[in-house]
Amino acid sequence: MVKKKRPTLQDIADRVGATKMTVSRCLRGGNNVSEHMRERIFAEAEALGYIPNRAPDLLSKSTSHAIGVLLPSLTNQVFADVIKGIESVTEPAGYHLMLAHYGYSREVEERSLASLLSYNVDGVILSESQHTDRTLRMLGTAGVPTVEIMDTHTTPFEQAVG
Known part of the structure; x- marks a missing residue:
């Protein structure tokens, strides 16, 4: 059985036309992302089935x-x-x-x-x-x-x- 590749921050960034850092900041609750971009990022994350990777935080x-x-x-x-x-x-x-x-x-x-x-x-x-x-x-x-x-x-x- 081959493990499926999980969607990444870069995948979301590519779809919304933003940087990976902007997507990360938005998903972590940062306030310096426009409301329009925030909505697009959350919509793409949901559509892709994005699951946060906790390893960097650890x-x-x-x-x-x-x-x-x-x-x-x-x-x-x-x-x-x-x-x-x-x-x-x-x-x-x-x-x-x-x-x-x-x-x-x-x-x-x-x-x-x-x-x-x-x-x-x-x-x-x-x-x-x-x-x-x-x-x-x-x-x-x-x-x-x-x-x-x-x-x-x-x-x-x-x-x-x-």
Whole structure:
């Protein structure tokens, strides 16, 4: 299966007769684009099915507007309710969740955390308080807010809610 080429800012710019920078500025909410051009840019973006590429923002701003959530089970209804509760706070604040399932394996949790941190998540929510040494080192190095949920009996890495 061949991956389709996603429409780019340049594709929109070519269709509306503007520069790529003007299209980028407009789509990011810049006010220094005429109303007529703004309407044309948004119409072309919609017609092409344009999906913004967040990679440049991740590199330049070091923020993802994403929270990594590591869950030990996807079949336990408790965790579905936990996700709904987290989203009730994160979504209105402009954050999206990146979920990882680790099946109660500390080694899988470690690999999943490494993957989430590679996406430059702005925070991490962990479902348990027992972690590998490497997991704890990664959390310390990443320096993002970390919350452990479900277990409030042991000393948390940073903070706990249960």
